Amino acid sequence: MEVRELVYFTAVAEELHFGRAAARLGMTQPPLSRAIQQLERRLGVALLERGGRRVALTEAGAVLLRESRTVLDAASAAARRTRRAGRGDPRLVLVIKPGGDGGLLPAILDAYQTEPGALPVELVCSFGEREILLREGRADAALLHRPHHDLTGLDTQDLLTETQVLVMPSSHRLAGRTRVCLNDLAGEPLPRWPGASEGRSHGPEIHDLGQLLHLVALRRMVAVLPSSIRDQLRDDLVAVPVDDAEPTTLLLAWPEHATSPALAAFIRTAAAVAGKTTAHGG
Amino acid sequence: MEVRELVYFTAVAEELHFGRAAARLGMTQPPLSRAIQQLERRLGVALLERGGRRVALTEAGAVLLRESRTVLDAASAAARRTRRAGRGDPRLVLVIKPGGDGGLLPAILDAYQTEPGALPVELVCSFGEREILLREGRADAALLHRPHHDLTGLDTQDLLTETQVLVMPSSHRLAGRTRVCLNDLAGEPLPRWPGASEGRSHGPEIHDLGQLLHLVALRRMVAVLPSSIRDQLRDDLVAVPVDDAEPTTLLLAWPEHATSPALAAFIRTAAAVAGKTTAHGG
DNA sequence: ACAGCTTACGTGTAACGTAAAGATA
DNA sequence: TATCTTTACGTTACACGTAAGCTGT
Numbered sequence: 158m159e160v161r162e163l164v165y166f167t168a169v170a171e172e173l174h175f176g177r178a179a180a181r182l183g184m185t186q187p188p189l190s191r192a193i194q195q196l197e198r199r200l201g202v203a204l205l206e207r208g209g210r211r212v213a214l215t216e217a218g219a220v221l222l223r224e225s226r227t228v229l230d231a232a233s234a235a236a237r238r239t240r241r242a243g244r245g246d247p248r249l250v251l252v253i254k255p256g257g258d259g260g261l262l263p264a265i266l267d268a269y270q271t272e273p274g275a276l277p278v279e280l281v282c283s284f285g286e287r288e289i290l291l292r293e294g295r296a297d298a299a300l301l302h303r304p305h306h307d308l309t310g311l312d313t314q315d316l317l318t319e320t321q322v323l324v325m326p327s328s329h330r331l332a333g334r335t336r337v338c339l340n341d342l343a344g345e346p347l348p349r350w351p352g353a354s355e356g357r358s359h360g361p362e363i364h365d366l367g368q369l370l371h372l373v374a375l376r377r378m379v380a381v382l383p384s385s386i387r388d389q390l391r392d393d394l395v396a397v398p399v400d401d402a403e404p405t406t407l408l409l410a411w412p413e414h415a416t417s418p419a420l421a422a423f424i425r426t427a428a429a430v431a432g433k434t435t436a437h438g439g
Numbered sequence: 440m441e442v443r444e445l446v447y448f449t450a451v452a453e454e455l456h457f458g459r460a461a462a463r464l465g466m467t468q469p470p471l472s473r474a475i476q477q478l479e480r481r482l483g484v485a486l487l488e489r490g491g492r493r494v495a496l497t498e499a500g501a502v503l504l505r506e507s508r509t510v511l512d513a514a515s516a517a518a519r520r521t522r523r524a525g526r527g528d529p530r531l532v533l534v535i536k537p538g539g540d541g542g543l544l545p546a547i548l549d550a551y552q553t554e555p556g557a558l559p560v561e562l563v564c565s566f567g568e569r570e571i572l573l574r575e576g577r578a579d580a581a582l583l584h585r586p587h588h589d590l591t592g593l594d595t596q597d598l599l600t601e602t603q604v605l606v607m608p609s610s611h612r613l614a615g616r617t618r619v620c621l622n623d624l625a626g627e628p629l630p631r632w633p634g635a636s637e638g639r640s641h642g643p644e645i646h647d648l649g650q651l652l653h654l655v656a657l658r659r660m661v662a663v664l665p666s667s668i669r670d671q672l673r674d675d676l677v678a679v680p681v682d683d684a685e686p687t688t689l690l691l692a693w694p695e696h697a698t699s700p701a702l703a704a705f706i707r708t709a710a711a712v713a714g715k716t717t718a719h720g721g
Numbered sequence: 722a723c724a725g726c727t728t729a730c731g732t733g734t735a736a737c738g739t740a741a742a743g744a745t746a
Numbered sequence: 747t748a749t750c751t752t753t754a755c756g757t758t759a760c761a762c763g764t765a766a767g768c769t770g771t
Contacts, residue, residue: 158442158517159442184762200518209726209770228514232440309696470738492749722771724769726770728768731763737759738756740755742752742754743751
């Protein structure tokens with residue numbers, strides 16, 4: 158089974174139309190048709206049901222579509238990681254969410270730089286879909302939150318578990334409370350995180366923390382955030398605990414099977430710093 | 440990047456010798472050499488250092504070797520899963536260790552068969568490397584133990600956490616104790632699990648539970664096992680708790696991204712049965 | 722009759738094998 | 747000099763495109 162065949166099949170399976178798939182691939186239909194036939198012959202399985210004017214996936218085709226994506230993702234990640242390892246200039250690329258480091262990052266970076274063999278750390282700030290950068294081989298590690306991120310395919314190290322607080326303007330109807338629960342938020346606009354499933358949050362789409370706090374100050378919405386956000390709160394905002402919001406765990410994630418000693422040292426350092434901070438900080 | 444290129448590179452990287460790699464691949468050296476050169480050109484990275492009589496991996500080559508294995512494993516698993524989905528005869532293949540089901544399996548199977556859309560369950564018994572069957576696409580789910588198995592690349596559902604007991608002949612010097620600790624076992628031969636790293640266990644290699652208990656009865660060794668093993672103990676053997684042995688968690692594991700409804704129902708059923716059992720059984 | 726997948730056929734690229742050359746210890 | 751990788755060259759296989767054929771709607 159060749160990568161080319163999987164690319165072809167994926168295109169046809171997604172388009173459910175040989176002509177459009179061929180156009181997308183920059184080729185003509187006949188060789189595409191033959192390639193799929195050959196794949197079916199080699200697998201000994203029908204992948205597509207061709208009706209006169211309707212193409213549909215068989216059960217096996219649906220399985221192969223999912224599996225193909227895994228294989229193709231792995232292949233492009235492999236190429237990217239190899240290229241990154243080959244071009245000199247070794248760095249550790251860490252992807253973070255601005256304001257989403259629980260206040261730990263400065264201490265971690267300082268401690269890591271004293272490690273023997275420490276690499277320069279390149280910080281990449283990104284709001285949405287940060288875990289994808291890891292799976293694509295574009296980054297070495299990421300600071301993520303459980304349960305907000307999908308951690309399949311990643312190894313993780315827990316750093317810090319935090320309760321969540323409601324952030325709102327001082328003039329908000331709930332600002333005087335010492336605690337709230339999720340039911341109190343019914344009808345409040347909540348931020349829409351880019352890339353998140355189109356869930357119930359109906360507020361504006363958010364791209365960075367400054368924007369978020371600004372919109373909260375403007376009474377456009379309120380936000381439920383990890384309590385460490387308090388360190389970065391503007392004077393015109395207040396935060397009160399949300400009793401029944403699930404605690405959030407800040408964690409360090411990296412691709413499975415990663416073996417780089419520099420990454421291992423970084424993980425160790427981060428765990429040590431987080432452990433120390435938790436021990437006397439809470 | 441094509442699968443063929445990765446196969447070639449993997450062979451050379453493992454042999455560190457173009458001639459042997461070519462022989463292993465059933466081809467001659469020159470096209471192999473060219474294929475590697477082309478791969479290096481396309482990636483823009485040197486993968487191998489050719490000294491007159493010595494071939495070595497560059498750093499990038501080491502990265503690609505690891506990544507290649509991931510890609511190739513994913514590709515062959517994709518083919519196998521697709522074939523399994525294509526050949527009619529849908530079944531749920533569950534791999535277990537004889538005696539390693541914590542006594543839950545009969546109840547799980549009974550409950551599952553009452554589910555709508557339940558598939559026939561095929562049980563595969565295997566002692567070593569059970570998780571590999573999942574990664575290779577040969578099985579749909581497996582009963583494994585944490586921390587004994589490597590769970591990377593798998594999703595899991597915890598079923599049952601058990602303390603561990605020392606199993607020995609009634610005549611053993613420790614048989615009268617009500618509890619032991621790991622230090623008491625210094626010098627005792629312990630079973631060698633097939634596929635496990637060549638660790639400190641210096642006893643005979645074990646392939647099934649009957650053999651293990653037989654060898655224990657013959658005073659060839661003792662074994663530390665989950666306490667549910669007591670249900671299956673022969674009369675001439677005794678089990679006492681090991682105070683400082685890490686508790687073992689029996690769990691159900693399946694490949695990441697699995698989407699089969701039959702598997703989902705099986706997971707739900709297993710979790711429900713385990714929860715019920717734990718609730719009144721301890 | 723038309724849209725769309727497939728078969729037929731001719732062409733070019735590329736992968737392979739044999740043979741010869743270059744490089745290193 | 748011996749061993750091992752690379753370059754050179756001729757052949758074969760395979761993937762692609764154009765054109766014609768077939769099939770449901």
